[in-house]
Amino acid sequence: MTTPHQSDFVFLRRALELAQKGFGLTSPNPHVGAIVVDKEGNAVGEGFHTYDGVKHAEVLAIEQAGEKSRGATLYLNLEPCSHHGRTGPCVDAVIAAGITRVVACTPDPNPEVSGRGFAKLRHAGIQVASGLLEEEARSLNDAFAKYIRYRIPLVTLKAGMTLDGKIAPPPEYIAASTEPGKAGPTGGWITSEEARAHVQQLRHQHDAILVGVGTVIADNPLLTDRTGLPRRRPLLRVIMDSHLRLPLQSRVAQTAAEDVLVFCSFAEENKKQGLLDHGIQVEQVAPSGPDGRPDLEAICRKLAEREITSVMIEGGALVNWTALASGVADKVFFYYAPRILAGSGSVPFAAGPGFRRMSEAAHLKWFRLHRFGEDFAVEGYLRDPYLD
Numbered sequence: 001m002t003t004p005h006q007s008d009f010v011f012l013r014r015a016l017e018l019a020q021k022g023f024g025l026t027s028p029n030p031h032v033g034a035i036v037v038d039k040e041g042n043a044v045g046e047g048f049h050t051y052d053g054v055k056h057a058e059v060l061a062i063e064q065a066g067e068k069s070r071g072a073t074l075y076l077n078l079e080p081c082s083h084h085g086r087t088g089p090c091v092d093a094v095i096a097a098g099i100t101r102v103v104a105c106t107p108d109p110n111p112e113v114s115g116r117g118f119a120k121l122r123h124a125g126i127q128v129a130s131g132l133l134e135e136e137a138r139s140l141n142d143a144f145a146k147y148i149r150y151r152i153p154l155v156t157l158k159a160g161m162t163l164d165g166k167i168a169p170p171p172e173y174i175a176a177s178t179e180p181g182k183a184g185p186t187g188g189w190i191t192s193e194e195a196r197a198h199v200q201q202l203r204h205q206h207d208a209i210l211v212g213v214g215t216v217i218a219d220n221p222l223l224t225d226r227t228g229l230p231r232r233r234p235l236l237r238v239i240m241d242s243h244l245r246l247p248l249q250s251r252v253a254q255t256a257a258e259d260v261l262v263f264c265s266f267a268e269e270n271k272k273q274g275l276l277d278h279g280i281q282v283e284q285v286a287p288s289g290p291d292g293r294p295d296l297e298a299i300c301r302k303l304a305e306r307e308i309t310s311v312m313i314e315g316g317a318l319v320n321w322t323a324l325a326s327g328v329a330d331k332v333f334f335y336y337a338p339r340i341l342a343g344s345g346s347v348p349f350a351a352g353p354g355f356r357r358m359s360e361a362a363h364l365k366w367f368r369l370h371r372f373g374e375d376f377a378v379e380g381y382l383r384d385p386y387l388d
Contacts (some may be wrong), residue, residue, distance in 0.1 A: 004132055009102050011035055011043070011075040012133050016105070018048040018057065019077050019140055022232040023205050025050040028307040030144040032057040034076040036065040045069040051232055051257040056081065058090045058197045062097045070098035075135040077122035079130070082117040084192075091120045101127040102331075107135030109386055110372065138202060138386060143207075143310035146330060146385035155328050156296055156312045158350050160335040167317065170345030189256045194373035195335045196358040202333060203235060207308040210318040212215070213241035220388050222251050223314070234259040236308060240299070240319060242292045248278060256280045263294045263302070288326070293318075296328045323354030324362050330385060332364065335377045 018033025034057035036045035047060025080090040146154040204227045225235040242265045256279040265287040288295035323329040367380030
């Protein structure tokens with residue numbers, strides 16, 4: 001790899017910004033942003049990929065640049081594709097445009113094509129540099145990497161809790177709230193408004209959100225993406241519900257428009273028909289154990305069949321434990337408020353048998369910290385979707 005120019009980082013950061021414009025619009029394809037920079041160092045073309053737009057980011061940028069692409073540098077966050085899909089290979093368009101240098105953050109995570117785009121560009125005499133801003137670029141497409149490698153969605157475990165790991169006070173002290181969907185002491189929120197706004201951003205970046213029916217019964221949430229930003233398809237609201245206890249008067253059921261999917265272990269026909277009549281989809285999967293809960297790994301595979309590449313779990317203590325114990329969770333995003341509930345009756349983040357020794361404990365391989373008002377959050381990976 002040649003020594004990078006300082007401007008390489010500037011233009012790659014712009015490519016990453018462009019790629020993020022595809023949030024909610026790109027899945028099951030990767031997020032890609034591209035920028036063409038002429039020999040004088042001027043940006044002359046930009047593009048980002050959206051699934052319905054069909055054309056890939058580099059093609060859009062080259063088309064915008066026109067003849068100025070000759071002798072120019074192409075910056076993008078992901079290796080140009082070298083295979084035929086819904087479009088022809090992007091490397092062919094790059095070569096035909098007269099681009100003389102390509103700078104990309106990461107190779108394609110698809111092991112069947114990874115590196116082939118770079119190789120074809122080099123064979124055509126184009127300089128190729130990669131590996132810059134790789135960490136940011138990998139994080140941007142972690143769901144695509146997991147899905148394309150294993151045909152299963154990336155699962156993020158999200159929770160808002162106190163410093164002592166409690167997601168709610170004792171049930172008997174949770175007073176009825178006039179505003180459904182609230183959690184915490186007397187119906188109040190645990191985390192700050194800034195943290196809750198960021199949760200909506202996370203929802204927008206995911207294809208599906210998953211909770212247990214207990215959360216629906218206790219909190220009556222909507223489970224929607226309320227960013228107001230465009231989506232190619234609605235956020236799929238997924239509910240684990242062993243015996244189809246989902247109340248038809250709940251806000252989820254009342255607002256269902258083929259965007260609510262219930263996974264059950266036992267499907268009593270009358271209950272199932274009632275849900276179907278409300279526009280709620282129902283699928284039965286085998287239970288994972290004696291408690292009769294639907295198998296979470298089987299649910300993830302069913303979701304992958306629907307081209308769901310990312311799932312965020314916002315469940316209660318039992319669902320959280322199931323996600324950890326089953327090994328389904330790939331990533332965590334934990335929001336912490338500067339509060340301490342204490343007390344043995346308070347609801348912990350995860351409730352289950354527990355890991356028997358420290359060596360068995362779930363361990364973050366990589367993490368970063370975020371600040372949201374008075375709260376902070378830990379984002380980290382339990383497994384690397386590019387390697388594991």
